Amino acid sequence: MNYAHPLNIDVPALVLTTGVKVEPRVGDPATKGVTLASGTTYVFPVGGESAPLNSVHLLWDASIIVTWTIETTNMPSAQGSQVDVSPFDSTAGNWMQENPSGTYVSGSGAGGMTATNLTLVVAGGTAGGSTIHVGNFGTRRMRVKAVVAGTGGVVRVLCWGKA
Secondary structure: OEEEOOOOOOOOEEEOOOOOEEOOEOOOHHHOEEEEOOOOEEEEEEEOOOOOEEEEEEEEOOOOEEEEEEEEEOOOOEEOOEEOOOOOOOOOOOOEEEOOOOOOOOOEOOOOEEEEOOEEEEOOOOOEEEEEEEEOOOOOEEEEEEEEEOOOEEEEEEEEEEO
């Protein structure tokens, strides 16, 4: 069974700690995406609830300098009417970075990205993209974290899952 992101569009960004939502632009594929500001950390909730196998597609423009990581949690987002661990929570121990050795990460863009396990570093100067296939993670939720340095730019984050 296939599981698209609930909105079946680019995933909106949330500013880490505040949860301010940055909506993706829609319409012409040449202008789609989320504009991320320099010196800011963002998270993109990408699934995990319904699908044990998730695929995340990242795209970036030539101006952005960003480090991408994958984080997971088994903590619920709410218990009853009380918020437990939000998608933008920054409390140590609530969200855990996944960085297994030997992970294959695809990439394009002439040298613009370096991947070490599940940590992707984009140095800027080259537009590109990457697809990360995340399987065998039995966690409740997953997010992509983007730490923007130097210069900001436009990114797209899309996800798909299968069970």
